[in-house]
Amino acid sequence: MPAATAPAVDLVLHGGQLVDGTGAPARNADIAVKDGRVVAVEPGLRAEAGRRIDTTAMTVVPGFIDPHSHSDWSILGNRDAESTIRQGVTTEVVGNCGVTYGPVGTSDVDATRNALRAYGFLGEVTWRSFAELLDVVHRDDGGTAQNLAWFVGHTALRNAAEVRGTGADAVGITRMVRHLEEAMDAGAIGMSSGLEYGSGRDATTEELTSVAAVLARYDGIYASHIRNRDAHLLDAVDEFLTIARHNGLRAQLSHLNVRHDTGAPPDAWHAAVGRLIAEREAGMDVLADMTPYPHGIGLATGLLPGWLLADGPATAAQLLADAEIRTQLRGDCDRYWRFVHKGQWDRVVLATSPATPELEGLPFTRIAELRGQDCWDAFFDVLHAAGTDMPAVQLMGRLFTAEHVAEAIAHPLFCLGVDGFTSRTDGPLAARTRHPLFFTGHTHYIAHHVLQARNLTLEEAVRKMTSKVAERFALRGRGRVEVGACADLAVLDLETLAAQDTFAFTGSYATGVPHVVVNGQLVVHNGQHLGTRAGQYLPRR
Known part of the structure; x- marks a missing residue:
């Protein structure tokens, strides 16, 4: 019995419009992929493929x-x-x-x-x-x-x-x-x-x-x-x-x-x-x-003056226990996110705090309220608790x-x-x-x-x-959908994206990108991560 003939290409994305990364107008095109590379970009491709994905009413872009x-x-x-x-x-x-x-x-x-x-x-x-x-x-x-x-x-x-x-x-x-x-x-x-x-x-x-x-x-x-x-x-x-x-x-x-x-x-x-x-x-x-x-x-330490940090985070944390040091810091911390010196602590959320994880995700106005403090003392307490991990404390700011x-x-x-x-x-x-x-x-x-x-x-x-x-960044072969390029591709559902409120935090993964291909391998399919690790280290060339 003769051996099965290998498909001409590994993957075809067909039926969608293409925005190729160059700035050129969108156009109808199918994309064929073989051995990690784009091998054809044209409408109506009929190549035999190991996998075909229908992208009708969707838009294919470079990853x-x-x-x-x-x-x-x-x-x-x-x-x-x-x-x-x-x-x-x-x-x-x-x-x-x-x-x-x-x-x-x-x-x-x-x-x-x-x-x-x-x-x-x-x-x-x-x-x-x-x-x-x-x-x-x-x-x-x-x-x-x-x-x-x-x-x-x-x-x-x-x-x-x-x-x-x-x-x-x-x-x-x-x-x-x-x-x-x-x-x-x-x-x-x-x-x-x-x-x-x-x-x-x-x-x-x-x-x-x-x-x-x-x-x-x-x-x-x-x-x-x-x-x-x-x-x-x-x-x-x-x-x-x-x-x-x-x-x-x-x-x-x-x-x-x-x-x-x-x-x-x-x-x-x-x-x-x-x-x-x-x-x-x-x-x-x-x-x-x-x-x-x-x-x-x-980084939370960005608000702190150099003199406090001169001998490392452990020493800085010890100094933060001193009320006189805190009084001095209220003036000397006027750097980095300077709006806090105008009382705008509502613009600052504690994002990462290994020593006080129960406070993560809260604005400092709320943290201060919960602890019966003003915002400066709440901030100093978070850093004091962090000790040697103080550099890992992160903020999210408006x-x-x-x-x-x-x-x-x-x-x-x-x-x-x-x-x-x-x-x-x-x-x-x-x-x-x-x-x-x-x-x-x-x-x-x-x-x-x-x-x-x-x-x-x-x-x-x-x-x-x-x-x-x-x-x-001289990432050769990336960033465009063209013959010979590395097959890094994403499929966008523009109708779904247009209806989204992406200012809202939902606690779930993004929708509107049903398929993602990395180096010719399908990583996300129908919105589900397949566990594929096809990424590469891209050294300077």
Whole structure:
């Protein structure tokens, strides 16, 4: 009996319209996939296929690529990328804002383990270098559902090099450079910095310029959560551009937005955008990214002054027990989310708090009411209870106006990201992500900004979520639906998305994206996660 003939292709999506990621108008087309690649894009395909999926009345797009993700924090506790893959996100650029959990210094192992437990990882921190972390994520234990491209965090480099305070000497810089070189040799796409919190806030411009010089040898990208996004926004933008310009680097300004009612000069955001445009015209490869909601996550320690944190979180927690210290802090905490100094604590929710999980998801006004305190003392008590885990305490804030968000999203300078991390509806992650940002942040761009508010056309939104990001980070073969491209695909039900209120937190996974394909393999089918882990590590090329 003759052997069965293999089908001509592995998968055909037929009957739908295609928005291919280039910005071109939607058109009718079927898509054929074989061996992880798109092999045909044309209407009326009749190829014999191992699987055919009817996408009639639906829209096929390239898998979304998040240019600014923190899913490296949660990936070890959520390898199936439940909340993001179900939104059609097939690739995430992680390691942003200076905070990565590799490299890890010997003295930071316990703190790293405790921080990762808050994200559902119950294993041990067996790695020390950035390359070893990549091995654990991508090769040791079952892979990932989505593709990941990685920055290495400057704060992690600093901590691993045992650099403390503002006095990074030649020895400390040499150590940071060595760790950065190791990360770049392992395929990191560049270095990110976070200059409003953690050890990164102590770094001088000179230190950052010296360390970032390594990137020029690798054609790496410098990405930065800049030092200020309120009264001194333009100074912070200038510092970012100085570091990139001095080293001739490609540069990404993370979430370039201005927090509402925090003292930013009138029209500061437009002036900042203008400076980036001027640099682009002068030849610098620089872009920015934006988030979908007026809300955003932040680190609680970002509100604390440097003098309190100088000797580490354990000492800071002890100091917070002193009433006189607290009195001084009420004035010295006027940084980062400055609106709290105007009494606007109703804008702040406690998102992640390993020591007081019973308070997670509550605004500080409610926490203070429950504890019979004012909001400052409630805040200080949460941090005091955290002790050495203080860096893991996260906030969710109502940071921006809806008008500001809409304008930035529509601006041609900006890629569209979420600035969150992949979550689940069960376990520790569920308790710490009670906001639509984590479950519908990506589909919110389509449901709200395209179909409801009409801030963007569908074609332009898809481009800014796919090919624009792929080109920005040199993710070759991604971001477009065309012959030869990697078969990362999402199928959108626009009718379902148009009817959604993606501002509401439902506690469930996104709907409206019934099928998701990663590297040619079906991961989500009819709205159900199949458990497929087809994601790849995307090293710098």
